[in-house]
Amino acid sequence: MENIPTTIVIFGASGDLTSRKLIPALYNNFKKWRLPERVNVVGFARRPYTDDSFRAILREGVIKFSAESYDSTVWLKFAEMVHYFQGNLDVKEDFPKLESFLQLMENGPSNRLYYLATAPEHYSIVASELGAAGMAKQGMDPVVWRRIIIEKPFGRDLGSAQELNRAVHAVFEESQVYRIDHYLGKETAQNILFFRFANTIFEPVWNRRYVNNVQVTVSETVDVAHRAGYYDTAGVMRDMFQNHLLQLLALVAMEAPSSFSADAVRNEKAKVFESIRPVALNDTVRGQYAGYRETDGVAPNSQTPTFAAIKLNIDNWRWQGVPFYLRSGKALARKTSEIIIEFERPPHLMFHLPEGSDFSPNILSMCIQPDEGIHLRFEAKLPDSAQEMRSVDMDFHYGSSFSGSLPEAYERLLLEAMDGDASLFTRSDGIEASWNMVDPIIQGWEAHNDPPLHNYPVGSWGPEDADHLLARDGRRWRLGCTDEKDVTPTAN
Numbered sequence: 001m002e003n004i005p006t007t008i009v010i011f012g013a014s015g016d017l018t019s020r021k022l023i024p025a026l027y028n029n030f031k032k033w034r035l036p037e038r039v040n041v042v043g044f045a046r047r048p049y050t051d052d053s054f055r056a057i058l059r060e061g062v063i064k065f066s067a068e069s070y071d072s073t074v075w076l077k078f079a080e081m082v083h084y085f086q087g088n089l090d091v092k093e094d095f096p097k098l099e100s101f102l103q104l105m106e107n108g109p110s111n112r113l114y115y116l117a118t119a120p121e122h123y124s125i126v127a128s129e130l131g132a133a134g135m136a137k138q139g140m141d142p143v144v145w146r147r148i149i150i151e152k153p154f155g156r157d158l159g160s161a162q163e164l165n166r167a168v169h170a171v172f173e174e175s176q177v178y179r180i181d182h183y184l185g186k187e188t189a190q191n192i193l194f195f196r197f198a199n200t201i202f203e204p205v206w207n208r209r210y211v212n213n214v215q216v217t218v219s220e221t222v223d224v225a226h227r228a229g230y231y232d233t234a235g236v237m238r239d240m241f242q243n244h245l246l247q248l249l250a251l252v253a254m255e256a257p258s259s260f261s262a263d264a265v266r267n268e269k270a271k272v273f274e275s276i277r278p279v280a281l282n283d284t285v286r287g288q289y290a291g292y293r294e295t296d297g298v299a300p301n302s303q304t305p306t307f308a309a310i311k312l313n314i315d316n317w318r319w320q321g322v323p324f325y326l327r328s329g330k331a332l333a334r335k336t337s338e339i340i341i342e343f344e345r346p347p348h349l350m351f352h353l354p355e356g357s358d359f360s361p362n363i364l365s366m367c368i369q370p371d372e373g374i375h376l377r378f379e380a381k382l383p384d385s386a387q388e389m390r391s392v393d394m395d396f397h398y399g400s401s402f403s404g405s406l407p408e409a410y411e412r413l414l415l416e417a418m419d420g421d422a423s424l425f426t427r428s429d430g431i432e433a434s435w436n437m438v439d440p441i442i443q444g445w446e447a448h449n450d451p452p453l454h455n456y457p458v459g460s461w462g463p464e465d466a467d468h469l470l471a472r473d474g475r476r477w478r479l480g481c482t483d484e485k486d487v488t489p490t491a492n
């Protein structure tokens with residue numbers, strides 16, 4: 001395999017994802033000498049580009065989205081590998097034509113990585129045309145592989161995800177399929193398993209005996225902006241919960257796999273999804289930010305939620321009775337993706353607490369972004385007092401512990417796909433299980449209009465009901481990664 005070149009074919013090459021994420025990621029991997037020895041990148045799209053005009057557009061993307069690593073000499077070398085093929089996904093004949101183009105360019109056996117960066121409605125058709133043109137067939141002698149990367153959204157409900165899985169499996173074996181969830185490519189998300197299973201001191205307390213509750217917050221300050229057309233048909237549950245939030249949850253909640261192989265890791269995740277108890281509608285909150293309906297591309301009476309909070313339970317021995325609270329939304333007060341593990345209070349407190357103050361539990365904050373790190377909060381005696389306590393932190397920051405900035409998620413994901421390691425990609429059963437979990441919530445909301453869709457001001461923490469969801473259990477949302485650690489974010 002070492003000497004066999006690899007061709008990466010990007011379908012939907014004139015789109016935003018290609019210039020914003022994929023090409024910068026490939027360019028950075030090239031610059032770091034991480035790409036296999038001989039790689040070709042072929043963009044497939046309808047626009048009448050030449051190799052040169054395509055390269056010029058991609059160069060602008062790298063300058064814009066990866067400014068700190070742009071180097072004109074490196075770019076020129078990288079650009080030599082980039083080619084353009086003008087084709088139409090709806091024209092059957094364009095696939096055999098692409099195959100001839102690739103064969104001519106490859107001039108011998110070559111691995112192929114097909115990247116579906118198109119609109120989701122084209123996923124099945126591209127997969128089946130690749131099959132029809134014989135482009136999915138792998139070779140035994142010499143060994144050449146064919147793999148396909150599929151961007152999210154993978155379906156818009158369980159039925160369509162199953163249908164898409166069937167269409168893809170009609171052509172590709174599951175081992176050839178790499179479904180992207182870019183959160184899994186983030187260093188900090190990858191580190192969750194290392195934190196838990198490369199250390200001995202955390203796992204003994206990682207269960208119902210010591211953990212009081214777990215919170216996952218993925219909040220964004222941005223609104224839906226130019227993606228309104230897509231977003232209004234999706235909403236926060238499909239856009240963020242079905243994928244990113246549930247993947248983070250699985251990494252926190254799963255058992256230790258027996259190895260770091262793709263199947264061992266994904267088997268454990270699948271067990272978590274299977275153990276999630278169906279979520280009651282009164283354990284959900286949904287909101288829409290003020291002004292959303294005035295956005296271009298949004299229906300004037302849109303019921304699409306831009307915020308949701310849910311409480312869920314995992315029915316297994318480790319997590320019985322430990323609530324998991326998840327929330328995500330757009331146009332909120334802060335951009336932060338974080339996981340909070342709130343530990344139990346000591347069974348007996350012998351220290352005096354000042355009137356009106358509450359004991360602060362230990363909190364472990366896993367900061368996925370933007371201030372990547374891990375913080376452990378514990379109580380300390382306030383110096384020069386008899387028995388007053390203060391909360392203090394043990395902090396790990398990527399910025400100060402490691403040199404260099406963190407790589408973009410797509411860099412790692414593309415390398416892993418070329419390497420044939422699917423641990424950081426979602427498997428068909430995981431995708432279906434996560435739709436199985438979110439579908440009834442979306443359907444329940446739509447059928448019963450319950451809970452009502454609350455309006456929330458831009459720059460707030462979502463509807464007040466999100467606070468009530470925890471308050472009724474005697475808890476509150478916590479923040480452990482922003483400057484305002486442990487402020488109680490009040491709605492509005």
Ligand code: BG6
Pocket residue numbers: 152220239240337
């Ligand atoms: C995408 C969603 O999958 O993730 C977007 O479609 C969202 O709506 C984005 O903004 C968030 O990703 P990140 O990496 O900025 O947290």
